[in-house]
Amino acid sequence: MRPTITEQLDGLRRILAEVIAPEVAAPYPAEILGGVIGALDALRTNWARIPGYLEWEIRSIRTILAAAKVETPPDDPRELKALEDLQIQLSGLLVAAQPAIVADADGDAYRLMIAFFRERTRRYPFSMTARPPKKEE
Amino acid sequence: MSEGGDIERALTEWLAGELGDPSLRIDGLKRTSVGYSRENWVFDAAWTEDGEMRCAAFIARRDPKGSVLETDRKIEFAILCALQDSNIPSPRVRWLDADGTRLSRPTIVMDLEPGVCDYMVLNGARPLERRLAVAHQLADSLADIHRLDWRATRLRAVLEDPGQDAATVALALWEGELRRVQLEPEPELELVIAWLRRNTPKSKLTTLVHGDFKPGNVLMQGDTVSLVLDWETAHLGDPLEDIGWVSNPLRAGEQRIAGIWEPEHMIAHWRDRTGFEADPKAVHWWTVLANLKQAMTVLTGARAFVDGRFDRVLHAPVRIYDLLLDLIEA
Numbered sequence: 001m002r003p004t005i006t007e008q009l010d011g012l013r014r015i016l017a018e019v020i021a022p023e024v025a026a027p028y029p030a031e032i033l034g035g036v037i038g039a040l041d042a043l044r045t046n047w048a049r050i051p052g053y054l055e056w057e058i059r060s061i062r063t064i065l066a067a068a069k070v071e072t073p074p075d076d077p078r079e080l081k082a083l084e085d086l087q088i089q090l091s092g093l094l095v096a097a098q099p100a101i102v103a104d105a106d107g108d109a110y111r112l113m114i115a116f117f118r119e120r121t122r123r124y125p126f127s128m129t130a131r132p133p134k135k136e137e
Numbered sequence: 138m139s140e141g142g143d144i145e146r147a148l149t150e151w152l153a154g155e156l157g158d159p160s161l162r163i164d165g166l167k168r169t170s171v172g173y174s175r176e177n178w179v180f181d182a183a184w185t186e187d188g189e190m191r192c193a194a195f196i197a198r199r200d201p202k203g204s205v206l207e208t209d210r211k212i213e214f215a216i217l218c219a220l221q222d223s224n225i226p227s228p229r230v231r232w233l234d235a236d237g238t239r240l241s242r243p244t245i246v247m248d249l250e251p252g253v254c255d256y257m258v259l260n261g262a263r264p265l266e267r268r269l270a271v272a273h274q275l276a277d278s279l280a281d282i283h284r285l286d287w288r289a290t291r292l293r294a295v296l297e298d299p300g301q302d303a304a305t306v307a308l309a310l311w312e313g314e315l316r317r318v319q320l321e322p323e324p325e326l327e328l329v330i331a332w333l334r335r336n337t338p339k340s341k342l343t344t345l346v347h348g349d350f351k352p353g354n355v356l357m358q359g360d361t362v363s364l365v366l367d368w369e370t371a372h373l374g375d376p377l378e379d380i381g382w383v384s385n386p387l388r389a390g391e392q393r394i395a396g397i398w399e400p401e402h403m404i405a406h407w408r409d410r411t412g413f414e415a416d417p418k419a420v421h422w423w424t425v426l427a428n429l430k431q432a433m434t435v436l437t438g439a440r441a442f443v444d445g446r447f448d449r450v451l452h453a454p455v456r457i458y459d460l461l462l463d464l465i466e467a
Binding site for chain 1: 331452
């Protein structure tokens with residue numbers, strides 16, 4: 001399917017950077033436009049990793065909840081929206097189970113949960129704020 | 138109300154009424170890109186007063202549709218009015234549109250003061266001894282905020298004294314913010330909140346707390362700290378809240394000078410100037426809360442973006458979560 005998602009995001013980013021941005025002089029719109037271009041850059045770079053990332057989160061939380069003896073839904077979705085929904089559902093179950101998990105700080109579930117949180121920082125596909133492109137001299 | 142023209146017309150009408158000159162003129166109105174929490178509009182106004190032509194530069198701080206922080210302009214205005222009589226260098230406020238009658242959203246107009254805002258002033262191009270002198274001035278300003286006899290000012294009428302429960306009140310406030318804005322479950326923050334609840338300290342004294350004290354929230358004239366800005370999160374509470382904020386490792390690049398202006402130096406300087414004690418366990422608790430607050434500003438911005446009220450994309454602050462796990466030794 002061409003243009004691919006990456007090609008579309010790349011093209012939209014280029015139009016904003018090369019056609020629109022040079023015409024925007026007012027400081028606030030110019031700064032916001034820089035942020036939009038940066039966000040499109042981040043999407044173009046990372047969108048393809050998102051399903052794999054969500055699958056990893058789902059697997060990890062299932063493992064923690066199994067160690068905490070909490071039942072989880074059996075679904076194993078492939079479609080992106082279903083992955084997003086299941087990840088949120090399992091995160092909610094993890095929050096609900098947390099008091100019991102924390103009460104047994106020497107247990108497997110606690111160790112797995114902290115390891116998951118730490119690994120999540122390393123794997124998370126987006127940084128907190130998108131960086132606008134560097135201005136060319 | 139749209140940007141630009143409508144705001145200029147509304148501001149002109151408002152200030153003409155306040156200054157008693159129907160022919161008052163506004164020039165050079167523009168929205169600056171500075172600040173994530175309020176819209177800042179700078180402009181010059183020219184009017185006639187007692188038969189004489191006057192001209193002054195102003196800044197209108199208007200509530201945005203959405204931002205990283207939701208605060209009350211009425212309270213900010215009252216705090217700034219109360220500070221006018223103090224030794225704390227703060228912006229001179231002029232007028233308040235508390236309910237958005239004038240500019241469709243609550244707005245404060247204040248004098249546009251001279252000076253430079255340089256959030257990296259402690260680690261910029263100045264020689265080391267001058268940067269350290271600036272750090273000392275910053276610490277003095279913060280200490281002076283805490284030394285203010287707030288009971289003798291009008292602050293008493295607008296701010297609530299949480300007494301020795303300042304930490305409990307602050308935690309409830311930020312937990313409430315999480316419940317209000319969260320887009321999804323936040324298991325890391327739940328773990329942190331449970332830790333904060335288990336370790337809540339009692340406060341030894343109540344002072345005015347700035348709430349967001351940092352080099353980026355002061356104006357500099359040369360090497361002199363001339364004005365303390367951004368009072369929108371100021372409140373009465375435990376002064377250690379500000380100490381936990383300025384010693385936060387997350388903001389080390391702005392707040393510290395490696396090796397010579399570290400948290401222990403800040404606290405010793407502050408203790409000498411105020412005569413107050415800083416219990417290390419309580420400071421640590423407030424540092425953890427500082428990072429919860431930092432995370433909450435990001436989540437508030439993310440919620441406002443999804444709701445179509447904020448113009449920047451923000452993602453989960455997972456690096457702050459990681460630091461929080463370090464701080465609570467998880």
